[in-house]
Amino acid sequence: xxxxxxxxxxxxxxxxxxxxxxxxxxxxxxxxxxxxxxxxxxxxxxxxxxxxxxxxxxxxxxxxxxxxxxxxxxxxxxxxxxxxxxxxxxxxxxxxxxxxxxxxxxxxxxxxxxxxxxxxxxxxxxxxxxxxxxxxxxxxxxxxxxxxxxxxxxxxxxxxxxxxxxxxxxxxxxxxxxxxxxxxxxxxxxxxxxxxxxxxxxxxxxxxxxxxxxxxxxxxxxxxxxxxxxxxxxxxxxxxxxxxxxxxxxxxxxxxxxxxxxxxxxxxxxxxxxxxxxxxxxxxxxxxxxxxxxxxxxxxxxxxxxxxxxxxxxxxxxxxxxxxxxxxxxxxxxxxxxxxxxxxxxxxxxxxxxxxxxxxxxxxxxxxxx
Amino acid sequence: xxxxxxxxxxxxxxxxxxxxxxxxxxxxxxxxxxxxxxxxxxxxxxxxxxxxxxxxxxxxxxxxxxxxxxxxxxxxxxxxxxxxxxxxxxxxxxxxxxxxxxxxxxxxxxxxxxxxxxxxxxxxxxxxxxxxxxxxxxxxxxxxxxxxxxxxxxxxxxxxxxxxxxxxxxxxxxxxxxxxxxxxxxxxxxxxxxxxxxxxxxxxxxxxxxxxxxxxxxxxxxxxxxxxxxxxxxxxxxxxxxxxxxxxxxxxxxxxxxxxxxxxxxxxxxxxxxxxxxxx
Numbered sequence: 001x002x003x004x005x006x007x008x009x010x011x012x013x014x015x016x017x018x019x020x021x022x023x024x025x026x027x028x029x030x031x032x033x034x035x036x037x038x039x040x041x042x043x044x045x046x047x048x049x050x051x052x053x054x055x056x057x058x059x060x061x062x063x064x065x066x067x068x069x070x071x072x073x074x075x076x077x078x079x080x081x082x083x084x085x086x087x088x089x090x091x092x093x094x095x096x097x098x099x100x101x102x103x104x105x106x107x108x109x110x111x112x113x114x115x116x117x118x119x120x121x122x123x124x125x126x127x128x129x130x131x132x133x134x135x136x137x138x139x140x141x142x143x144x145x146x147x148x149x150x151x152x153x154x155x156x157x158x159x160x161x162x163x164x165x166x167x168x169x170x171x172x173x174x175x176x177x178x179x180x181x182x183x184x185x186x187x188x189x190x191x192x193x194x195x196x197x198x199x200x201x202x203x204x205x206x207x208x209x210x211x212x213x214x215x216x217x218x219x220x221x222x223x224x225x226x227x228x229x230x231x232x233x234x235x236x237x238x239x240x241x242x243x244x245x246x247x248x249x250x251x252x253x254x255x256x257x258x259x260x261x262x263x264x265x266x267x268x269x270x271x272x273x274x275x276x277x278x279x280x281x282x283x284x285x286x287x288x289x290x291x292x293x294x295x296x297x298x299x300x301x302x303x304x305x306x307x308x309x310x311x312x313x314x315x316x317x318x319x320x321x322x323x324x325x326x327x328x329x330x331x332x333x334x335x336x337x338x339x340x341x342x343x344x345x346x347x348x349x350x351x352x353x354x355x356x357x358x359x360x361x362x363x364x365x366x367x368x369x370x
Numbered sequence: 371x372x373x374x375x376x377x378x379x380x381x382x383x384x385x386x387x388x389x390x391x392x393x394x395x396x397x398x399x400x401x402x403x404x405x406x407x408x409x410x411x412x413x414x415x416x417x418x419x420x421x422x423x424x425x426x427x428x429x430x431x432x433x434x435x436x437x438x439x440x441x442x443x444x445x446x447x448x449x450x451x452x453x454x455x456x457x458x459x460x461x462x463x464x465x466x467x468x469x470x471x472x473x474x475x476x477x478x479x480x481x482x483x484x485x486x487x488x489x490x491x492x493x494x495x496x497x498x499x500x501x502x503x504x505x506x507x508x509x510x511x512x513x514x515x516x517x518x519x520x521x522x523x524x525x526x527x528x529x530x531x532x533x534x535x536x537x538x539x540x541x542x543x544x545x546x547x548x549x550x551x552x553x554x555x556x557x558x559x560x561x562x563x564x565x566x567x568x569x570x571x572x573x574x575x576x577x578x579x580x581x582x583x584x585x586x587x588x589x590x591x592x593x594x595x596x597x598x599x600x601x602x603x604x605x606x607x608x609x610x611x612x613x614x615x616x617x618x619x620x621x622x623x624x625x626x627x628x629x630x631x632x633x634x635x636x637x638x639x640x641x642x643x644x645x646x647x648x649x650x
Binding site for chain 2: 334335
């Protein structure tokens with residue numbers, strides 16, 4: 001410790017102590033010493049800096065705060081130390097670095113209350129947003145010239161066409177899994193032939209559209225939120241408004257229309273690919289020839305199963321587009337918000353899709369499309 | 371530490387992006403204890419120069435030494451013992467948005483000196499923030515709650531966290547109102563004098579150049595075409611330098627500086643060293 005910072009206490013015979021600091025008092029050397037300095041209980045009347053070899057603001061600050069605590073005077077400061085002492089003294093350091101947090105028994109209820117309030121405000125916000133979109137749709141119908149065809153086509157491509165490979169692969173694998181697992185279970189009742197019914201009906205009615213909705217929410221809903229959110233941060237949205245372009249018309253409408261239009265197509269495509277997947281596994285593992293499997297689908301799947309899927313799909317598309325664009329438009333402040341809102345968009349879209357799907361299931365059964 | 375009368379030495383620097391050469395055989399030395407202003411037209415690579423010095427931009431060729439340690443030979447994140455000796459203020463402040471201002475200041479302290487106690491860290495952050503001219507209650511605010519000028523000051527507080535010897539400022543007064551900019555200039559000068567800093571200052575602000583810079587380096591034609599005090603630069607006949615300092619804005623800043631020095635002449639002998647402005 002010979003070259004480190006040190007201190008010694010000398011009794012100066014007047015009832016006080018003389019604190020002699022020596023060595024370098026720098027941010028790099030003061031670490032452990034500071035605790036000891038703070039722990040000095042004896043009354044210090046003079047702090048002697050004459051043996052300090054190097055000093056920076058941290059060292060000066062330590063000397064200053066020590067002097068203030070003991071009511072001591074500082075001696076032996078050279079010109080540089082004096083400048084630093086002048087710079088750091090008179091600075092009140094009582095403030096807090098962190099935000100004050102309430103105790104947890106207050107935090108939890110306030111957190112729950114905040115969430116509830118946000119939920120209610122969020123519902124009101126989404127309904128209001130939907131209203132804005134309907135208004136914008138009305139305006140666009142009256143002034144078709146303002147419709148952004150190019151933007152719509154671009155979004156159709158992004159939401160629909162470029163999703164084809166991943167949706168196809170996913171559906172194919174799901175078709176395989178349903179057929180294979182279904183066949184194993186149905187074999188216990190000697191009803192393997194019903195595998196065709198299982199695959200055909202479940203993909204057209206439920207899984208095709210539902211899995212596609214989840215995929216689109218993850219691919220496009222998140223992209224909507226992140227794109228629009230980033231544009232909010234860079235004030236592009238504000239710039240649009242000042243030029244007289246409605247962001248709802250220019251940004252939101254093409255995206256929502258794209259997801260509403262593309263969902264039925266993707267959903268149908270997904271169901272078809274899943275059936276093909278089922279047929280492949282039927283051919284390979286169950287001994288049902290590929291074409292026979294497809295022939296049987298026509299006989300065992302009622303046509304209203306197709307309608308069930310196709311009716312649900314645009315509703316899911318609307319939910320996904322709405323959630324993505326709404327969350328994107330809510331971004332303000334910093335870049336952290338973009339991530340948070342994007343997550344929120346995907347989670348709320350998937351959740352709402354599943355809730356609405358449950359309602360549809362009951363509804364269609366009730367009207368006899370069971 | 372006597373050997374580094376030049377905390378930053380750059381020689382033969384070449385920076386290239388694709389086909390576009392930004393710097394070609396650029397040479398520049400920064401003297402200890404000076405405020406070096408770096409000027410140049412947009413796109414002449416002022417920021418790229420700064421990024422090269424602080425090791426964020428790998429140059430194609432050339433040597434850069436900071437405190438006698440080569441930056442160019444080191445890996446981007448290698449520990450080379452100079453990162454705790456410099457502070458950098460980026461253009462937008464570059465504060466960590468999830469941390470309060472005080473926590474931002476603590477980040478470099480915790481990184482380099484984990485042995486510092488919590489209480490001391492808190493106090494250091496607090497006085498650094500106030501040293502940068504922010505009110506005490508700004509310490510617990512998040513960057514999103516600060517104005518542009520306050521963000522710059524908070525960024526400065528973080529740059530000063532480790533008591534650096536070398537301070538890089540990238541357009542510190544851009545986007546500030548004239549009063550705020552003048553205050554920031556004054557703060558830079560005060561800090562330089564109090565803490566004995568060497569300051570590398572990129573700026574477009576002619577007032578800053580006249581007010582606080584000891585020397586000015588001019589970047590043009592992919593090189594530093596001239597380094598010197600403003601009168602020395604005015605004596606050269608490079609067209610860009612002439613345009614820059616004797617254009618309408620240059621003249622206005624010159625006139626302001628002349629008025630300032632006249633007023634300060636009696637009380638402050640330092641003003642004598644400054645260019646008094648010629649015929650403005």
